[in-house]
Amino acid sequence: MNWKRAWKKSLTKYWQLYLLLIPVVAYYIIFKYVPMAGAQIAFRNFKFNKGIWGSPWIGLKNFDRFFSSSQSFTMIWNTLAIGFLSIIFCFPFPIILALLINEIKSNRFKNTVKTITYAPHFVSTIVVVGMMTAMCSPSTGVINTIMLKLGIWKEPLYLMGRAQYFRPMYIISAIWKDCGWNAIIFISALAAIDVSLYEAAEVDGANRWQQLIKITLPSIIPTIVIMLILESGKVLNVGFEKAYAMQNDLNLSVSEVISTYTYKIGLEKMDYDYATAIGLFNSVVSFAMLMIVNFISKRVSETSLF
Secondary structure (H helix, E strand, C coil): CHHHHHHHHHHHHHHHHHHHHHHHHHHHHHHHHHHHHHHHHHHHHECCHHHHCCCCECCCCCHHHHHHHCHHHHHHHHHHHHHHHHHHHHHHHHHHHHHHHCCCHHHHHHHHHHHHHHHHHHCCCHHHHHHHHHHHCCCCCCCHHHHHHHCCCCCCCCCCCCHHHHHHHHHHHHHHHHHHHHHHHHHHHHHCCCCCHHHHHHCCCCCHHHHHHHHHHHHHHHHHHHHHHHHHHHCCCCHHHHHHHCCCCCCCCHCCCCCCCCCCCCCCCHHHHHHHCCCCCHHHHHHHHHHHHHHHHHHHCCCCCC
């Protein structure tokens, strides 16, 4: 009964905060939890005229259709390749950028660097792809012009139209666009480190590099681990917008990922039950990876989400 009294007391004292919480709770219930009932379409032969509940139940036939498809392995491989490459290359850059910004002494210059690195995050993905297309044009693109002038390339290359360049272009653009924004959480973690630790290290004769290794990095390791766990759950959730915008007939063999295929099947061909099955498979695998990495992290470093 004590918790009920405490809850009533808290509700009476902070009723304004609970009132502000209502729209957030309503949003998640209406737009996140209620739509989960529609996931059963993956197990039905969905018909518009019969609705979700009236459509016949077909069990795992949609999943069997996906895994027996000749395209399924290629799509899963493409998705995993981009996902793991994003973790390997995109994840460390915000940490490095945060460490570099933390070393800047001038607050004015530090704020300028933050603004410059944050800005690309607010550029539309379509605009980013348009910039890449213009810069990589074989006839007028600045990249081809520079490479030809320096003698690195003997002839212009159509970077956006070659399969072997799709993944590097995807990763490089992701680093440029989101590196600064993703560094915010690490900059906040660095700001929370007790300054007295650095002062004590200086008294003991530690240089900046030793302070970085012995104080800075160990202090933000829990934050790094938590962010890594969250990123591991996104391995199969490759961003649809950029992959679809960069996609063309010349690079389709490496650019066709689960999200773009689901879009084509579900919205273009209106095969909703099959598309739902693919999306559900994607979500289940992502959740499983999140749980596995969280379990390993808890055992190894005692840092986890829950």
